[in-house]
Amino acid sequence: MKRAIMNSTRFFMAMALALFGLATVSVPAAQALTCSVTPDNIPITFTYHGAQLAITGQSASTDDLVVTITSEPVDTALRNYEKVGGLVWMKKGSLEFKDAPRVYLLSSTAELTRILDAAELNQNLLGFDALRGQIRIEDSKGNPADGKWFDEYLKFKKHENVYDMREGAIVRQHGENGNTYKVDVAWPYQAPPGIYKVNVLAVRNGKVVERASANIEVKSTGLVAALSKMAFDQAGLYGIMAVIVALLAGLGVGAIFKKGGGSH
Amino acid sequence: MYMYLPIALTSVNYLVVMGLGLAVGLLSGLFGVGGGFLMTPLLMMVGIPPTIAAATDANQIVAASASGTISHWRLGNVDFKMGLYLLIGGFVGGAGGVQVIKLLRATGGADFLIKMTYVVMLGGVGSFMFVESLNAMRKTKKASAAAASAAAHKEKKGGFFAALPMQTYFEKSGVTHSALVPLFLGTFVGVLAAIMGVGGGFLMVPVMIYMLRMPMHVVVGTSLFQILFTCIEVTYLQAYSNHTVDFILAIILLVGSVFGAQIGTVLGRKLHGDQLKILLSIIVLAVTVKIVLELVMEPSILLSYAGGH
Numbered sequence: 001m002k003r004a005i006m007n008s009t010r011f012f013m014a015m016a017l018a019l020f021g022l023a024t025v026s027v028p029a030a031q032a033l034t035c036s037v038t039p040d041n042i043p044i045t046f047t048y049h050g051a052q053l054a055i056t057g058q059s060a061s062t063d064d065l066v067v068t069i070t071s072e073p074v075d076t077a078l079r080n081y082e083k084v085g086g087l088v089w090m091k092k093g094s095l096e097f098k099d100a101p102r103v104y105l106l107s108s109t110a111e112l113t114r115i116l117d118a119a120e121l122n123q124n125l126l127g128f129d130a131l132r133g134q135i136r137i138e139d140s141k142g143n144p145a146d147g148k149w150f151d152e153y154l155k156f157k158k159h160e161n162v163y164d165m166r167e168g169a170i171v172r173q174h175g176e177n178g179n180t181y182k183v184d185v186a187w188p189y190q191a192p193p194g195i196y197k198v199n200v201l202a203v204r205n206g207k208v209v210e211r212a213s214a215n216i217e218v219k220s221t222g223l224v225a226a227l228s229k230m231a232f233d234q235a236g237l238y239g240i241m242a243v244i245v246a247l248l249a250g251l252g253v254g255a256i257f258k259k260g261g262g263s264h
Numbered sequence: 265m266y267m268y269l270p271i272a273l274t275s276v277n278y279l280v281v282m283g284l285g286l287a288v289g290l291l292s293g294l295f296g297v298g299g300g301f302l303m304t305p306l307l308m309m310v311g312i313p314p315t316i317a318a319a320t321d322a323n324q325i326v327a328a329s330a331s332g333t334i335s336h337w338r339l340g341n342v343d344f345k346m347g348l349y350l351l352i353g354g355f356v357g358g359a360g361g362v363q364v365i366k367l368l369r370a371t372g373g374a375d376f377l378i379k380m381t382y383v384v385m386l387g388g389v390g391s392f393m394f395v396e397s398l399n400a401m402r403k404t405k406k407a408s409a410a411a412a413s414a415a416a417h418k419e420k421k422g423g424f425f426a427a428l429p430m431q432t433y434f435e436k437s438g439v440t441h442s443a444l445v446p447l448f449l450g451t452f453v454g455v456l457a458a459i460m461g462v463g464g465g466f467l468m469v470p471v472m473i474y475m476l477r478m479p480m481h482v483v484v485g486t487s488l489f490q491i492l493f494t495c496i497e498v499t500y501l502q503a504y505s506n507h508t509v510d511f512i513l514a515i516i517l518l519v520g521s522v523f524g525a526q527i528g529t530v531l532g533r534k535l536h537g538d539q540l541k542i543l544l545s546i547i548v549l550a551v552t553v554k555i556v557l558e559l560v561m562e563p564s565i566l567l568s569y570a571g572g573h
Contacts, residue, residue, distance in 0.1 A: 012315070028421050046512070049266040081566045084376050091568060126458040156567045175445045185455040189268070189275040190311075220270065221285030231507050242323050242511050246518055250330025253522035257335060 018100045031178050034058045035067075035200040035212035042187065044220040049190035054182060055107075055198060057212060061179040063202040065170050066108045066126055069185065069216065071196050073099040073134075077157070080149065095145055097153055098136040103191045107169040107183045117206040124201060124208055128154060128165065143195040161188035193218050271315045271510035278516045280310060283365055285520025289328045290445055292521065293335070293528020294535075296487030296545040297465035298325040299497065301386070303517075312513065313569045319502035320510045320517070322495045327518035329492040332525040334483030339533070343436035343482050347489040349446035350453075350468065354494060357454020360424050365459050378459055385456065389470050390548035396474075397541035437478040437486075449475060450490075466548055474513070478538030 012201040034057040043050045067205055075098045082092040092147055108115070112127045135153070157163035166237045170183045195217050202210035231238045267278045284306050290301035300321050309319035325427060336342050389397060428442035449471050457464030465487055472483040503509040 009469050035322040044268055046268055047266065074523035077570070078567045079570050081563050081568070083562075088376075088379070089562055090376060090379060090559070093568075094570070095567070152566045155565045159565060190273075192273050224268060224270045227511060231271055231503070231511070232507070235504045235507055236500075238511070239500040239509065242503055242509050242514060243326055245497050245511070246323055246326035246499070246514060247330050247496075250327035250332075250516075250522050250525075251334055251524060253327075254331045257331075257526040 013060075026129040031058055031060050031061075033060075033200060033202045033210040033212045035198060036212045037198050037214045037216055040214060040216050042216065042218045044193060044224050046216065046224060047224055048189060048224075053185040053187050053216070055185060055200070055214075056180065056182045057200060058178050058180050059172075059200075059202055059210075061172070061174060062180060063204050063209065064109045065172075065181055065200045066106065066112070067170060067183055068126065068199045068201075069103060069105040069196055070125075071102040071191075071194055071198075073101050076100055076102075080154075086247075094140050095149055096138045096140075098138065100131075100135045100153070102194070103188075103196060104157070105129065105163070105185055107185065108167050109170045109172065109181075111167045112165075115203050115206070116208070120207055126201075128163075160190045161186075162191050162229070187216075187218075189219060193220050256263045267512065267516065269312075269510045269513045271507070272312050272320075272513055274311050274313075275312055276312070276513070276516075279305075281516045281519040284310075285324060285328075286524040286527075289331075289521030289522075290528040290531070291547065292328045292488065292522075293332045293525035293530075294484070294532045295465075295528075295540060296332070296469050296491075297482035297544070297546075298322075298329065298491045299465070299490045300325065301466060302547075305554075307513075309533065312510075313432060315358070315506065315570065316510050316513070318504060319499070319506065319508035320513045322498040322502060323509050323511070323514035324517035324521050325491060325495040326499055327514075328521035328525045329488045329495060331522040331528060332488040333485065333492055335526055336427025336481075336488060339481070339529070340436070341481045342489050343434055343478065343486045344489065346446055346472075346476070346478065346487045347433045347435055349443055350450035350472075351490050351493050352462040352485075353447040353450020353452075354454040354457070354464070354468075354490065355497070357451035357456075358458045358494070358497075359454075360451070361455040361458025364455065368459075379555075381456070381459060382483035382507070382545030383552060383559070385467065385547055386552040386555070390468065390545045390552055392474075393470055393545035394543050394549060397538045400538045401536075420519070426556070434478075437476070437482050439477055441476065446476060449542070464494070466544075469544070480540055486541075494542065 035057050037052045038056070039051065042048075053069075059065055073094055077094055077096050079091040080093055080095050081089050084090050084092060106112075106126065112121060115196075116124075116126060121127050122133055125131065125134060132150050135150060137147075137149050137153070139145050154163060166183075169179050173180045174183070195215055198214045198216060198239045201208045219225075229239075266275045268275045284303065286426065288303045288306075291297060291302070292299050296320075300318070303321045303324075304314070304317045307321065308314055312320070337528050347463060365378075380573060429446050430443040431440055432443050433440045450468075453464045453467045453471060456467055468490065469483055471486050472478045473480060478486065499509060537542075
């Protein structure tokens with residue numbers, strides 16, 4: 001009886017210690033995941049050559065993190081090279097890449113396949129293999145195209161700097177402000193104007209446990225916006241302006257050279 | 265150093281683009297070609313989408329050819345009458361060529377035919393000019409004999425052309441032809457240029473030298489005059505129908521090209537006609553080799569935006 005009482009006392013003490021331990025461990029987990037992008041508004045002016053983004057926030061120290069920047073999926077048509085007559089490479093047909101984001105930039109604290117289950121990667125569209133499952137590729141007749149074209153599409157987008165994966169690029173800090181993270185992203189100037197979504201996912205035991213997000217707006221401003229608008233809304237006037245300016249520039253420089261003694 | 269282009273939606277190093285304009289403008293002033301066959305691929309290499317590269321190139325050629333035409337006109341090198349006939353023919357041929365290409369595209373396999381026509385024409389014209397001008401340069405010591413032979417050659421050719429109606433004397437060029445000849449040749453070049461998607465300067469120049477027998481320096485000035493009007497038409501149509509003219513890119517290019525065209529004109533005055541011909545033929549042959557290599561070598565990326573040559 002005495003032994004039974006001793007055992008139950010030990011059991012309760014162990015339980016109390018375990019609960020205390022859990023409470024101690026869960027303190028960082030209580031720190032909510034946050035996300036902030038600086039700058040979150042990127043104006044396109046004549047001197048625009050991309051931007052340097054800093055994505056920062058707070059997270060639980062034990063969680064791994066994945067940050068993605070993507071656009072809404074769109075359909076993109078591209079010409080594809082094929083060998084003609086067994087000799088020459090030519091743009092032969094066209095392929096439609098359906099439901100493909102214009103931009104896909106991913107950063108993480110560690111290698112994706114090490115921190116997340118395969119199902120979780122696909123469900124959250126994390127990594128190029130997950131994108132392969134989402135993007136549908138069709139030829140000009142609407143038939144599904146060979147899977148090799150996804151690899152070519154990836155090469156094409158990486159070459160344009162709009163698709164990139166940097167595993168291990170997120171830096172974590174533990175200081176007075178709690179547990180913070182930061183990742184610097186070079187925003188490519190090739191990305192068209194639009195609204196882009198930044199998603200931060202906290203990962204624990206192979207699963208996504210928390211999410212936070214922010215938006216980035218990339219927008220033409222001033223004369224860049226005015227010229228772009230004019231080219232589409234007043235195309236005739238735009239064409240006449242382009243011709244007149246070119247003519248005046250050509251004739252003007254011709255006149256300058258005349259003064260320099262260009263004639264017989 | 266960088267400038268954002270509102271229609272191409274990309275950023276470029278404007279010093280590099282200005283340098284491209286200068287180099288191609290120089291060729292334009294020297295040889296009377298628009299340089300589209302060089303400029304469009306160069307612009308694509310700096311990241312400009314193909315359709316915008318081709319349309320904007322036409323816009324900058326308006327400036328370069330205006331600059332070149334005015335300086336050649338001052339030197340007495342523009343045969344306006346001949347230019348006008350070629351221009352009318354070119355407009356008709358261009359419109360016809362566009363219809364031909366529509367028909368070809370509908371039947372399929374047109375791109376292969378276009379590319380092959382391009383390579384054969386460039387290679388053929390380049391080789392012919394190279395051999396011909398090399399022979400002419402070898403014979404410079406016997407200049408008077410060569411002149412006599414050329415005159416005899418003229419007489420022989422004159423037999424067929426002389427039989428045609430509407431004989432006209434072209435004072436600046438010092439030749440007499442039926443007005444139908446430049447009209448027909450202009451149409452022929454216009455059709456080919458439309459099929460190949462290029463301005464046609466590199467075809468028009470040899471046609472003027474070898475078929476219309478115009479002096480080399482007048483050929484350059486007259487070709488630029490004709491190119492000026494063709495490119496005005498192309499710029500307007502591309503801007504109006506396809507929204508593919510990037511005005512800012514054109515301005516950066518033309519800053520380089522208008523100066524290049526002037527320098528080219530001055531340089532051209534210091535070179536003999538045969539030297540000009542052999543230089544042009546070398547450039548045309550180099551472009552042909554580049555196109556052939558591109559055709560037979562597997563591209564590093566097998567996808568591309570639509571458009572371009």
